[in-house]
Amino acid sequence: MRGLGGFINYLRRNPALGIGLGILLFLMLFSTVGEMFIDPDDAYALSTPINEVPSAEYPFGTDSQGRDLLASMVVGTRMTMTIGMIAGVIGLGVGTVLGFMTGYFGGLIDTVIKFIVDVLMTIPSFLLLIMIASSVPDPDQMSIVQMGLILSIVSWVRPTRAIRAQVLTMRERAFVMMAKLSGMSGMEIIIKELMPNLMPYLAISLAGAVNGGVLGSLGLQTLGLGNLREPTLGMTIYWLRYYNAFLRGMWWWILEPVFIIALAFIGFLLVSIGLDEFANPRTRRTV
Amino acid sequence: MRIPIGYILRRMGFLVAVLWTAATINFLIPKLTPRDPVAEWVTQKIASAGASSVGMDEQIASLKALYGLDKPLWQQYLTYIYNTVQFNLSFSIQNYPKPVIEIIQETIWWTLGFVGTATILAFVIGTVIGALVGWSRAPKFLQFLMPPLTMFSAVPAFILSLILIYYLAFKAQLFPLRGGYSRTLLVDWHSLDFIWDVVHHAMLPALSLLLVSIGGWALSMRAMMVTVEGADYITFAEAKGLKGATIFFRYALRNTLLPQVTSLAMQLGFIVSGATLVETMFGYPGIGTRLGGAIASFDYNVIYGIIFFLVVGIALATFIVDLMYPILDPRISYSGGG
Amino acid sequence: MSAPLLQVKDLKVYYHVEAGAVKAVDNVSFSMDAGVKMGLVGESGSGKSTMALAMMRMIKLPGKIESGQMILDGTDLVGLTDEEMRQTRLRKLAMIPQGAMNSLNPVMRIDRQLLDGPLDHGVIMSKEERTARIAELLDMVDLAPKVGKMYAHELSGGMKQRVTVAQSISMEPDLIIADEPTSALDVVIQRQVMATINRLLEEFGLSLILIGHDMGLMAQSVERLAVMYAGKMMEIGKTREMFRNPLHPYTQMLIESLPVLENKGKFQGIPGITPSLLNPPSGCVFHTRCPKAWDLCSEKTPQFTEVQSGRWVACHLHTA
Numbered sequence: 001m002r003g004l005g006g007f008i009n010y011l012r013r014n015p016a017l018g019i020g021l022g023i024l025l026f027l028m029l030f031s032t033v034g035e036m037f038i039d040p041d042d043a044y045a046l047s048t049p050i051n052e053v054p055s056a057e058y059p060f061g062t063d064s065q066g067r068d069l070l071a072s073m074v075v076g077t078r079m080t081m082t083i084g085m086i087a088g089v090i091g092l093g094v095g096t097v098l099g100f101m102t103g104y105f106g107g108l109i110d111t112v113i114k115f116i117v118d119v120l121m122t123i124p125s126f127l128l129l130i131m132i133a134s135s136v137p138d139p140d141q142m143s144i145v146q147m148g149l150i151l152s153i154v155s156w157v158r159p160t161r162a163i164r165a166q167v168l169t170m171r172e173r174a175f176v177m178m179a180k181l182s183g184m185s186g187m188e189i190i191i192k193e194l195m196p197n198l199m200p201y202l203a204i205s206l207a208g209a210v211n212g213g214v215l216g217s218l219g220l221q222t223l224g225l226g227n228l229r230e231p232t233l234g235m236t237i238y239w240l241r242y243y244n245a246f247l248r249g250m251w252w253w254i255l256e257p258v259f260i261i262a263l264a265f266i267g268f269l270l271v272s273i274g275l276d277e278f279a280n281p282r283t284r285r286t287v
Numbered sequence: 288m289r290i291p292i293g294y295i296l297r298r299m300g301f302l303v304a305v306l307w308t309a310a311t312i313n314f315l316i317p318k319l320t321p322r323d324p325v326a327e328w329v330t331q332k333i334a335s336a337g338a339s340s341v342g343m344d345e346q347i348a349s350l351k352a353l354y355g356l357d358k359p360l361w362q363q364y365l366t367y368i369y370n371t372v373q374f375n376l377s378f379s380i381q382n383y384p385k386p387v388i389e390i391i392q393e394t395i396w397w398t399l400g401f402v403g404t405a406t407i408l409a410f411v412i413g414t415v416i417g418a419l420v421g422w423s424r425a426p427k428f429l430q431f432l433m434p435p436l437t438m439f440s441a442v443p444a445f446i447l448s449l450i451l452i453y454y455l456a457f458k459a460q461l462f463p464l465r466g467g468y469s470r471t472l473l474v475d476w477h478s479l480d481f482i483w484d485v486v487h488h489a490m491l492p493a494l495s496l497l498l499v500s501i502g503g504w505a506l507s508m509r510a511m512m513v514t515v516e517g518a519d520y521i522t523f524a525e526a527k528g529l530k531g532a533t534i535f536f537r538y539a540l541r542n543t544l545l546p547q548v549t550s551l552a553m554q555l556g557f558i559v560s561g562a563t564l565v566e567t568m569f570g571y572p573g574i575g576t577r578l579g580g581a582i583a584s585f586d587y588n589v590i591y592g593i594i595f596f597l598v599v600g601i602a603l604a605t606f607i608v609d610l611m612y613p614i615l616d617p618r619i620s621y622s623g624g625g
Numbered sequence: 626m627s628a629p630l631l632q633v634k635d636l637k638v639y640y641h642v643e644a645g646a647v648k649a650v651d652n653v654s655f656s657m658d659a660g661v662k663m664g665l666v667g668e669s670g671s672g673k674s675t676m677a678l679a680m681m682r683m684i685k686l687p688g689k690i691e692s693g694q695m696i697l698d699g700t701d702l703v704g705l706t707d708e709e710m711r712q713t714r715l716r717k718l719a720m721i722p723q724g725a726m727n728s729l730n731p732v733m734r735i736d737r738q739l740l741d742g743p744l745d746h747g748v749i750m751s752k753e754e755r756t757a758r759i760a761e762l763l764d765m766v767d768l769a770p771k772v773g774k775m776y777a778h779e780l781s782g783g784m785k786q787r788v789t790v791a792q793s794i795s796m797e798p799d800l801i802i803a804d805e806p807t808s809a810l811d812v813v814i815q816r817q818v819m820a821t822i823n824r825l826l827e828e829f830g831l832s833l834i835l836i837g838h839d840m841g842l843m844a845q846s847v848e849r850l851a852v853m854y855a856g857k858m859m860e861i862g863k864t865r866e867m868f869r870n871p872l873h874p875y876t877q878m879l880i881e882s883l884p885v886l887e888n889k890g891k892f893q894g895i896p897g898i899t900p901s902l903l904n905p906p907s908g909c910v911f912h913t914r915c916p917k918a919w920d921l922c923s924e925k926t927p928q929f930t931e932v933q934s935g936r937w938v939a940c941h942l943h944t945a
Contacts, residue, residue: 533741
């Protein structure tokens with residue numbers, strides 16, 4: 001793929017990846033550039049009149065705590081995505097290191113880590129997160145970063161397993177044998193030979209880990225395990241239930257976060273499908 | 288049939304390891320936090336009763352002695368393991384002296400009912416759709432279902448619940464907004480009216496789970512069918528002039544169903560987690576809502592108890608499926624993989 | 626002389642891909658009498674496997690039988706409906722697949738797989754008849770009756786191949802197409818399986834088309850030999866005569882490439898690579914690698930002509 005032109009061309013053959021990236025790009029712009037159009041303070045309680053139906057002044061309406069929901073969505077999207085990114089990047093980082101080490105070098109470390117990963121995969125990570133999050137001192141004062149870190153306690157497990165499996169299959173391939181014969185050290189082989197070939201899988205793991213992070217944070221916050229002040233998407237859900245938005249017909253409060261969340265997850269899914277197609281092309285056009 | 292002792296022992300060993308890990312985590316996490324649930328609760332009680340705080344420390348100490356919290360750590364641990372094995376999961380702090388296990392017993396059946404039904408329905412429907420869509424010789428009329436089902440599968444169930452509640456329950460008034468049954472009815476499992484009422488209340492929660500799960504099963508089944516269709520034995524089956532239906536059911540489906548079923552077992556944890564959140568959305572009287580309530584009131588014993596119980600349940604279910612799989616698939620020998 | 630069992634006339638099988646049409650089988654014609662063992666030999670990409678699939682009418686998209694006829698015992702297979710073709714398979718025309726490693730259903734017992742073909746073709750059998758037939762079929766391929774109760778993964782490569790042979794003769798078809806049936810097996814097992822196939826052909830008076838790339842095996846197994854290259858038929862004749870006096874340069878080079886015990890010289894391969902089937906060379910498709918090519922060869926495609934009784938060749942050396 002040569003440069004940006006080649007990339008755009010590729011996207012035409014891989015629509016899932018294109019659309020998915022497009023959606024995520026849009027959300028990113030919404031939450032970053034969008035901040036120029038709103039006053040971030042309005043995303044916090046007691047900033048506006050309550051329960052306003054969407055109007056010219058408040059395009060997304062306001063909630064029962066006096067938050068401007070447009071500001072809330074912009075800031076909240078950014079926060080939720082940040083949490084997801086923290087969990088995703090740490091998860092991928094740890095997963096890469098552990099996956100390569102255990103997959104390539106094997107031995108006792110491999111057996112131990114594999115065992116830990118298997119056990120942790122049997123225990124549902126969300127339940128584990130509830131336990132951890134509810135035991136933290138002052139969960140309602142948690143910062144965005146802290147939430148991201150809590151999520152990263154479990155976000156490394158799947159990447160480790162996936163990367164390890166890939167390394168195991170690659171390890172026996174001829175080009176690795178060649179590298180060994182030419183005297184490259186283990187670490188060199190990992191960095192120079194294996195990693196470039198595994199880039200698509202690393203990307204897939206990253207998408208999965210970020211997705212998982214966002215999902216986990218939404219779940220925890222919906223249950224009330226998060227900073228009650230911050231307008232993250234999950235906390236918005238918590239509040240709209242707390243204030244019974246359904247019975248009061250406050251459709252805007254319900255639909256806006258749901259739409260953004262749905263958009264984000266569909267974006268992640270499409271990117272995953274697209275990356276999978278990139279890594280394992282199903283149709284070969286060459287004869 | 289030869290009894291595969293080695294395999295059973297190995298799976299059992301893994302099960303024990305998982306249970307022990309879960310129990311230990313369950314024990315350690317509360318200990319690691321600087322929070323003192325007993326002191327917090329006592330303080331809360333005193334404050335809400337407006338009583339004086341004289342003698343509070345003694346109260347806290349005596350409560351702690353009751354919970355065995357004054358003994359050395361290793362002793363606490365052993366007592367804990369001993370209790371846990373007997374399913375004695377201590378008492379609810381909020382509703383003392385109600386044992387946690389009783390709370391679980393009250394609510395677990397509601398959860399099993401709706402989650403079980405929804406999961407099985409989704410699995411069957413999704414698998415059938417996926418199989419037909421993935422098989423190139425099947426009629427194409429179901430293909431159009433895939434894009435919407437795929438979209439739905441991306442969204443978490445409880446998010447979908449919000450939409451369903453708003454449009455179908457609140458606006459269209461087709462379904463009740465929350466609960467497991469109408470408050471106006473007496474719990475009478477022999478009454479047909481009551482049973483219909485229960486089913487009616489379970490429909491939206493079940494629909495939330497259904498809509499998001501069907502897509503996943505369909506996708507994986509479709510992928511497997513496509514792979515299987517390229518296999519040599521399918522080509523040879525066609526060369527033998529077998530009927531299309533024979534090839535579809537006996538050669539393709541029979542080979543793809545088994546991985547699909549294992550997939551189901553592996554997803555149990557995820558399904559239960561999702562169902563928990565769906566329950567809280569609806570206030571459905573299952574274990575999920577109780578968990579949500581316990582989180583809100585910081586009733587730690589209930590939180591840890593329910594979570595531990597769920598983990599045990601899932602680990603056991605996975606273990607049972609692990610044992611059954613070699614029986615179902617003659618290719619899997621008991622000695623391979625473990 | 627009675628009519629030939631199989632007559633292929635001007636068969637074209639093209640694969641339509643984005644870049645154009647890949648001419649996997651381009652205008653192939655030949656005929657075969659009943660009771661004959663014919664070999665179809667060529668290198669990878671010559672079109673021989675496509676021929677096998679085409680005869681079974683199992684070409685999948687993006688491939689298609691463009692035109693031509695395949696007349697088996699009076700019926701043109703190309704014109705049949707899907708259901709009619711299904712009924713023809715196994716009953717009149719059976720296949721022994723390449724490498725039976727994966728040709729058997731992994732989750733079905735051998736006995737069921739042996740009989741599901743005939744059963745789906747309308748043969749009614751009582752339980753005793755089925756048991757007897759299974760034992761009979763297994764015995765025909767030198768397998769013990771207990772194999773019936775086993776699963777595919779419990780059998781060795783040779784045993785699996787025998788099972789597929791048993792399946793293919795279970796309805797005594799007129800013609801068996803064996804697509805490299807022994808390539809995946811070691812030489813010893815190869816011999817055994819070929820011996821079994823030969824014995825069964827004799828016993829039931831069946832005809833065989835043996836597809837492969839091993840000239841040595843062809844020399845031992847078949848009476849008639851057809852040589853394909855880049856989707857076109859190059860030469861057909863009696864095996865003995867072709868080895869003694871190969872007419873087409875390609876055939877000559879194939880024979881010369883066989884290692885001979887006395888000859889301790891270098892291995893003779895055929896220089897060059899298979900041409901693209903998307904854009905085949907002009908004129909004679911072999912001219913780019915032919916040591917005897919001249920101007921005409923790149924201009925005009927040679928006709929496949931009968932130059933002697935039963936001997937056909939597509940080469941300007943003999944037909945110009």
